[in-house]
Structure formats: structure tokens, C-alpha cells
Amino acid sequence: MDAVTRIERTLTEAVDLAAQRGCPPRLAEAMRYAVFPRGARVRPRLCLAVAAACGDDRSPLADSAAAAIELLHCASLVHDDLPCFDDAATRRGKPSLHVAFGEPLAVLAGDALIVLAFQLLARSGRVAPERLGPVLMAVGDSVGVPHGIVAGQAWECEPSTDLSVYQQEKTGSLFASAALAGALSAGAPAATWQLVGERLGEAYQVADDISDAVASDEALGKPAGQDAAHGRPNAVETFGLGGALRRLERLAAEAAAAVPPCPGQAALQGLIRQEAERLLPKRFTAAAA
């Protein structure tokens, strides 16, 4: 079964937990709305790619870790879109969750998706009890305090913010956890997997900044120019478009170089180079030349 099929199947089973008899129907509907139809699923794909590179001998745990990370990502998007943060009207090309279901259900669907990530991990722990704690720690730390995505978002409530800390926590942390949890679920040592994920996460964040600065609302499926509109740090503003593109290339190269010796080292490095090319569409490269 390919990675995308494994991810969608695990996410579907997880969200079906919510749709069980007796669950408030609108909450279940809101959770499904937040998770489907699928986005790029880059974090869970990274998790499964690393698990595969490390042998993937307990794939149900890797599947749960990958899906848990995607659920946490979806939850953070729902809460980030709330009126008290971005007040975004659209997401993935459709009305944002609070626009479609109201603010109370947006808060609750986000909360329920966070918890669902851990409910899912709990259920797969029995395939490798001694690995559950380390995987759980990798996933939890990437979302919570002191340096996870919630901490990253909270920098918007402080008087000043360091761009690299903000991006590392808001985006890099979940990528770092995806790589680390993939390795840990396959019983591999932590090694430099966190670094691989961090560099890739920063690359994705820079790519996202470039899109926000350059693309149209329609192409993004959400409002463009949000960073400028909210006075948020953006790599294009900081480094210029050419500088941002060079930064993206360097980060992807560093990620590939940090892949430690493992059964699938070369294949994973190839996948990272391929992904970096996808993130650097020719028209942006041409625009910056």
C-alpha cells in the first residue's frame, strides 16, 4: 500500500471515531470538514518516508504517528483561522471552519482533533509498547510548550518575535516531529532525524512565505498577502525574493545531508531533492532571476 493510501485510510478511521453513534453530529461533521478533502499531507508523508527508510517494522505505529501529526496540523489551521487570530474567510479553497460551522464548533473541533491525535496513538501502542512513550513525546513536544506550534503561534501575542524562532516553532517543529516519530516508530535511534525534519520544515515555511507574497488567492485556496496584512514575519520581506529562493534550496540540501546511515538513506535523499524541486516552481525562479 502506498504512503498516501495508508495516510488517508488511517485519517478516515480516526475521524470515523468521531462519527460514531452518540457523538454530537455537527462536531463530527466539523472535524471531517477540517481533515478532508486532503491537503498536501507533507508531514505524514515525511513521517512514513522516514519510517520506510528505517525499516518500518511496526507500520501500525508509524501510520498512527503520521496521521496524529496531520490531525494536529489540521487542528492548528482551524484555530489559527479563528477571528481572534487571522480571521481567515477561506482555507484549502473553501470557507474556513468557523465561517462554515460557527466559532464555538471551530474551537471545539480544533480541541477534539488535538485529542484525537493522542487517542489514535494510544490505540496503536500495543504493537510496540516500549516505543509508544518516545513517539508520544516527540509528537507532544512538537505541538506544546516550550517550543511547539502552539508556542510558535503565541509569539504573535508577544511584543517582539525572532523570525527564525517563530518559523521553527510554527512549522519546523511538526516537521521535526514527523521525521523523528517516523524513525522512533521503526525502532531506530533518534540520531539526526530531528534536524532533517527541521530543515525541511523551514524549507516549506520559506516556500509558503514565497507563495503568500507572490501567488493569488485562487492559486493558494486561501487569502494571499496575509503576512503583510497582519505585519507578520515573512522570509521574502526579510531576504528579498531571490534570497528566499536561495535559502529554500540551501535548506533542502542541508536536510538531505542530515539523513543518517539507514537502510533507505539514498532513496530518502532522492525524495527530498525531488520535493525541493516541486517547491521551487520555474516561474518563481524566473521571476527572481
Add this chain to the structure above:
Amino acid sequence: MDAVTRIERTLTEAVDLAAQRGCPPRLAEAMRYAVFPRGARVRPRLCLAVAAACGDDRSPLADSAAAAIELLHCASLVHDDLPCFDDAATRRGKPSLHVAFGEPLAVLAGDALIVLAFQLLARSGRVAPERLGPVLMAVGDSVGVPHGIVAGQAWECEPSTDLSVYQQEKTGSLFASAALAGALSAGAPAATWQLVGERLGEAYQVADDISDAVASDEALGKPAGQDAAHGRPNAVETFGLGGALRRLERLAAEAAAAVPPCPGQAALQGLIRQEAERLLPKRFTAAAA
């Protein structure tokens, strides 16, 4: 070390995670504000009382389970108080978190406390890896879908609500999990522990309804009459004051009767009777006579 000391020490260590160097300072402050000074801590006390009754041979896991449940309870209070739900101005006798720190930090502090509960469990898993999964599942299911506290809160977004389902999910579920997680962390079988917790949770909810209907804002440390103001189900409205008091007594008796054979069975039954008397202050009993 007594239970309250163990609970406060574990909660302090957990919240100190947030105050580590590099965490957004206002987020760390908001999380501490939500957890301290202490409320009654009834849920973690129940968890440790059940763990003690079952032998408590892995007390670091029981401590983490108890504190995790309290962190989740605190998170739910912070989110329930938000303007889109109760819009409560006070909580535990001080301004509610969104009044003191603003709505963005109230959303984020709630999110971070939910995640912190699981970060804490991850850290204590190594003392008994094979028990971590079951404890994690008991804790996660009591908060998430389909029947945890988030699901309970979401019934407020549905056109109609069954009083007993609403109360079971909003309050009973975390009590059930406290009892169950206490037993599981001590390696005891699940047996009827969930039922013990459910009955106690329902008893506390009825006591809370009585307080909301009868007490003053000052005595409660939060606004009284909230259920009537928000058109929410309340046991006093449904059964009358006398009926609610009889219901509370019956629930406590059922909880005591459901305690399964275990080393500390009699002591725990005594504790439950004592707690039920504390919940039934003479003046309410007299008022209903």
C-alpha cells in the same frame, strides 16, 4: 507524601515545562494562571485514591495520570469561559483567563494545557511501558470524541440535548477516566472503576447545579445562575431542589457500591461517603426539607 502534595508537585513540574527559557513568556504566565492557585482538585484526588486502593506500585505514572486529568479539566474551563461560549468574566474568584490575557492567549493556553497533559504522560511511560497505552486511552477518550468533555460541550451547538448525556460527557467522563486511569496505572484490571468514576462525576455535577441555582457569585468564585442565564440543562430545574439532593445521595451510594474488591476497598468507600457529606452542606439539605 499525601495526595494533595503529590498533585501540586506534579502540576508545578508540568507547568514549569512551559516556563522554560525560550517559551513565549505570556503563554507560560497564562498557563500558570489557569492551573494555580488550586481548585478542589477532586479529579486527581480520585485518581490517586483509586491508585492507592489498587496498590499504587508505579506512583510516577499515577501522578502523571492524575495531573494530566487536572490539566485537561483546567483547559476545558479556559475554553468554556471564552466569549463564544459562556463569556464568563470570573473563574475561581479571579478574572477569567481571556479577560486577564485576551482571547488569543486563552485559546492558546487551553490548547497548550491539553497537549501538556499528554507530554506529561509520555514522560512517565518509561516506569511501566505496557501500562502507558491503556492509561493514555482512558485519558484521551474522556476528553475527545465520541463521548468526552469536548463532545459534551459540543451538545450546546446542537438543536436538542439529553440532560444525562450532556452531564455524563461534560463532567462524568473525566471522573470516570480519573478512576479508571488510577486503577490502570497501578496495573489493576479495569473492572467497575469507570462506573465508580461516572457515578461520582454525576454526583459532583448535581452538586454543581445545586450551587449554581442556590449560591451567590461570591461563594462560588464565578457567576451564579449561569445555567438559567444560558438556558442550559440543570438538575435543580429538572428535578427540583429536593429531588436533586436525593439524586446526589443516591449517586454517591452507587459509586461506593461499585468499588470492586481491592486492597483498599473499605478505605476508599469511606472516603466516598465522606466526600458526599462535604458535597451536601447542611444549609442546602435544610432548605430542601
